[in-house]
Amino acid sequence: MTNPAYQAAVAAFTRLYRYQHLAAIAGWDQAAMMPPGGNAARGAAMAELQLLMHGLLTAPALQQALQAAAQESLSDAERASLREMKRVWQSANLLPARLVEAKSLAGSRCEHAWREQRKAGDWQGFLSNFREVVQLAREEAQLLAEASGKSRYDALLDKYEPGMSSTELERIFGDVKGWLPGLIRQVMDKQAGETLVAAQGPFAVAQQRALGVEIMGLLGFDFDAGRLDVSVHPFCGGVAEDVRITTRYRDDDFMQSMMGIVHETGHARYEQRLPRELAHLPVGQARSMGIHESQSLSFEMQLGRSPAFLSLIAPMVKKHLGEQPAFDAANLARMYSRVRPGFIRVDADELTYPAHVILRFEIERALIEGEIEAEDIPALWDEKMQAYLGVDTRGNYRDGCLQDIHWTDGSFGYFPSYTLGAMYAAQYFAAIRRSVPDLDARIAAGDLAPVMDWLDANIWSQASRWETGELVQRATGEALNPAHFRAHLEARYL
Amino acid sequence: MTNPAYQAAVAAFTRLYRYQHLAAIAGWDQAAMMPPGGNAARGAAMAELQLLMHGLLTAPALQQALQAAAQESLSDAERASLREMKRVWQSANLLPARLVEAKSLAGSRCEHAWREQRKAGDWQGFLSNFREVVQLAREEAQLLAEASGKSRYDALLDKYEPGMSSTELERIFGDVKGWLPGLIRQVMDKQAGETLVAAQGPFAVAQQRALGVEIMGLLGFDFDAGRLDVSVHPFCGGVAEDVRITTRYRDDDFMQSMMGIVHETGHARYEQRLPRELAHLPVGQARSMGIHESQSLSFEMQLGRSPAFLSLIAPMVKKHLGEQPAFDAANLARMYSRVRPGFIRVDADELTYPAHVILRFEIERALIEGEIEAEDIPALWDEKMQAYLGVDTRGNYRDGCLQDIHWTDGSFGYFPSYTLGAMYAAQYFAAIRRSVPDLDARIAAGDLAPVMDWLDANIWSQASRWETGELVQRATGEALNPAHFRAHLEARYL
Ligand SMILES: [Zn+2]
Ligand SMILES: [Zn+2]
Numbered sequence: 001m002t003n004p005a006y007q008a009a010v011a012a013f014t015r016l017y018r019y020q021h022l023a024a025i026a027g028w029d030q031a032a033m034m035p036p037g038g039n040a041a042r043g044a045a046m047a048e049l050q051l052l053m054h055g056l057l058t059a060p061a062l063q064q065a066l067q068a069a070a071q072e073s074l075s076d077a078e079r080a081s082l083r084e085m086k087r088v089w090q091s092a093n094l095l096p097a098r099l100v101e102a103k104s105l106a107g108s109r110c111e112h113a114w115r116e117q118r119k120a121g122d123w124q125g126f127l128s129n130f131r132e133v134v135q136l137a138r139e140e141a142q143l144l145a146e147a148s149g150k151s152r153y154d155a156l157l158d159k160y161e162p163g164m165s166s167t168e169l170e171r172i173f174g175d176v177k178g179w180l181p182g183l184i185r186q187v188m189d190k191q192a193g194e195t196l197v198a199a200q201g202p203f204a205v206a207q208q209r210a211l212g213v214e215i216m217g218l219l220g221f222d223f224d225a226g227r228l229d230v231s232v233h234p235f236c237g238g239v240a241e242d243v244r245i246t247t248r249y250r251d252d253d254f255m256q257s258m259m260g261i262v263h264e265t266g267h268a269r270y271e272q273r274l275p276r277e278l279a280h281l282p283v284g285q286a287r288s289m290g291i292h293e294s295q296s297l298s299f300e301m302q303l304g305r306s307p308a309f310l311s312l313i314a315p316m317v318k319k320h321l322g323e324q325p326a327f328d329a330a331n332l333a334r335m336y337s338r339v340r341p342g343f344i345r346v347d348a349d350e351l352t353y354p355a356h357v358i359l360r361f362e363i364e365r366a367l368i369e370g371e372i373e374a375e376d377i378p379a380l381w382d383e384k385m386q387a388y389l390g391v392d393t394r395g396n397y398r399d400g401c402l403q404d405i406h407w408t409d410g411s412f413g414y415f416p417s418y419t420l421g422a423m424y425a426a427q428y429f430a431a432i433r434r435s436v437p438d439l440d441a442r443i444a445a446g447d448l449a450p451v452m453d454w455l456d457a458n459i460w461s462q463a464s465r466w467e468t469g470e471l472v473q474r475a476t477g478e479a480l481n482p483a484h485f486r487a488h489l490e491a492r493y494l
Numbered sequence: 495m496t497n498p499a500y501q502a503a504v505a506a507f508t509r510l511y512r513y514q515h516l517a518a519i520a521g522w523d524q525a526a527m528m529p530p531g532g533n534a535a536r537g538a539a540m541a542e543l544q545l546l547m548h549g550l551l552t553a554p555a556l557q558q559a560l561q562a563a564a565q566e567s568l569s570d571a572e573r574a575s576l577r578e579m580k581r582v583w584q585s586a587n588l589l590p591a592r593l594v595e596a597k598s599l600a601g602s603r604c605e606h607a608w609r610e611q612r613k614a615g616d617w618q619g620f621l622s623n624f625r626e627v628v629q630l631a632r633e634e635a636q637l638l639a640e641a642s643g644k645s646r647y648d649a650l651l652d653k654y655e656p657g658m659s660s661t662e663l664e665r666i667f668g669d670v671k672g673w674l675p676g677l678i679r680q681v682m683d684k685q686a687g688e689t690l691v692a693a694q695g696p697f698a699v700a701q702q703r704a705l706g707v708e709i710m711g712l713l714g715f716d717f718d719a720g721r722l723d724v725s726v727h728p729f730c731g732g733v734a735e736d737v738r739i740t741t742r743y744r745d746d747d748f749m750q751s752m753m754g755i756v757h758e759t760g761h762a763r764y765e766q767r768l769p770r771e772l773a774h775l776p777v778g779q780a781r782s783m784g785i786h787e788s789q790s791l792s793f794e795m796q797l798g799r800s801p802a803f804l805s806l807i808a809p810m811v812k813k814h815l816g817e818q819p820a821f822d823a824a825n826l827a828r829m830y831s832r833v834r835p836g837f838i839r840v841d842a843d844e845l846t847y848p849a850h851v852i853l854r855f856e857i858e859r860a861l862i863e864g865e866i867e868a869e870d871i872p873a874l875w876d877e878k879m880q881a882y883l884g885v886d887t888r889g890n891y892r893d894g895c896l897q898d899i900h901w902t903d904g905s906f907g908y909f910p911s912y913t914l915g916a917m918y919a920a921q922y923f924a925a926i927r928r929s930v931p932d933l934d935a936r937i938a939a940g941d942l943a944p945v946m947d948w949l950d951a952n953i954w955s956q957a958s959r960w961e962t963g964e965l966v967q968r969a970t971g972e973a974l975n976p977a978h979f980r981a982h983l984e985a986r987y988l
Contacts, residue, residue, distance in 0.1 A: 021539035022516045037719030038736030045515035225531030242532030
């Protein structure tokens, strides 16, 4: 064998990939299929599998193989592969088992209690568990920071968006904060004069599903290598060879499930088009949370909510849900671009969504860096909601700082990915439009190839070959540039 | 710890159970959910899991634990548990890895080719792969026989029906051969004069499913701990805490799927009612293939096809599939007890089914013991089909000796379980009737408690606490006695 150490590492990661396959399918089943009585046995089986995967990643032989591989004569592609294997290895090896276990226990406890505390708006009750979650996340951040030389928050951010820094985020989000509140006001003034025809339900679930499936087909979802099912919290799961997306249906509203399916199909196509021959190695897997979200948001925000795309699918909506005035293309476009500042991030429209993310980024960064404490969150939350969205959340913990699951189990550093994804997506589409000036006309005519071919060539097929900055630079000719996001929003909403 | 070696064995089997959970759910998914594109990745993941389970069972530490546990002071229940752990351990350790791998390869190759060869009736082509399967099965039988002191065929039989012997089977099946052909002729003469109203399709799948779900509910299936789905080959899978049964629907026939659901529900209730606190140990798992089949056949044959039960569910059939003369209770009973000797085992009625099994038992026993060779099978098949069922299969390999999947991958010793199951079921119901003389009236009135309570107390809750002979003796007061089977058939069909 030419590079025995590299090959030994590949063999270990191949095994890991197969275990991950089982975890992904069992996880999908748990969310989409499993009856409640199966929960305890499933939990035990999944924990056993996690233990197995952790054991594989922390085995001394793998560390030796990764170290020795660095001395072998590797091709550029193999060197990139080694870089990504090392990244995964580090995330499993930098933290002592004691801390991983304590985090997991505290996170489960806090998340579990949160489900009721949120409903009751019980911030004090939440705080009693949450302080420990914060404390352990700070310990984790400290250890990761010492190993990487990054700041504590940046060390956590790196888990979801490798290569991104809070300095960079502050620059980018600072720019957004400069123009977003004004833009929101302008758009709301403009929309105040618009008439919008509401859709009349009920919408039968079977019909909504048929509509979703037809749109998935239009978007190139490969049903030979994936499925659409139902779960309480929609997600894209499964494995690259067999992608499982979910949605949820309400019979009084088709909009959320329809656009949710477009969103998840974006995630799904990324997975389905990753280079199959590298599927078992980190270098062949999705680049980051932000890049993953840039695919779903390319589909949902750039393509899905565009008047061109909505005019393309309006006949499908009518075919499956019946003719009604609300389904005319122009009205659909107005429905899907309605701007309404509100309390809840997951219900937010495209324009106000970044404000929710920036607020969370600023709070979690300060929290992890030790500039604030957990008890300071509500006041900061109120202040920022007022400043960015003009919304008063005082005393409303339920729809304020208790609304998200992310912090409950200590996933600090995740939120920025959402808006980074939206910005990357805007930057991709700016690049596509440069080479395809009549893009909207082509989309409206049903020709999605300019979009799909570009994403395929520049993102999907590239997997984790390049670090994020280089991926975006190679794809669009420049580093992340929020000006494209602003230009997109102004073009669509003004 | 009181019994450290026993506890160490329990810990290993607990881990095994969790891996088996993942294998069961991934296996169910593969049959019921997975799109075809997922097959290769799933196969690799399942093989990795098999390797893991085999490694766990063949680890020297487990052997030592099992040996040392025998010297510890164990309760009777623990001793039974140790006996069952040893049984599982032996099946994984008696054969050299080389033979296991060769069997698996030859079996896959033979089974894969058989799928086309069967359609083409290509016995010669089949033979070219099958000879190796037989050769390896004989090697396996030889090794198992040397270790156990049993005959070669008995050593294979023991994998599916521990404690059963070919001497015993010859006695029992010999008895059946004495009266079955005559009984079949008598019943056919009787039925020749009966009129039977055929059901008029089509039967919408959604309605068939709703009917099946209602019957499952009537039979006590716990939907909080299981599901009903669709697969090409119906089965009962999943895990005891989350049982997944499947069926298949044809829109021109409701009979197969309806009774198939009753059958699989019998398997499912056994699993769902096994003692939950022992679910992770072999002693808490199903006793044998024959006992498992005795549950599905208690449900399908003893209960499901009885006039009393069919009168109970006739209103449900009408409710879901619409009123028609065929759905009158008496007609349903005639439809579900129609006797027609035919080529195909899986399509056989209750009365002719044992003939198909006895034929296979006689051939496979002789084959494994070396009394015949693979090329002798077709002639024997024809001769026995003629003798037992009066059916001429000459030259029809497709509907003759090529019809079953079992032999293609070397599962010799499995077939007797089907008829043993039918006999156990008849013996259980004879016992139930002794204590509940008005059983049929109670069933017809919707009171299934006498059946369910008896099965629960005598079979389900007992799991593998007793070896099969003792289980049946304790439950019914006697050893396996085929007279009950004959009496049941004569009572129902004459
Ligand atoms: Zn997403
Ligand atoms: Zn069965």
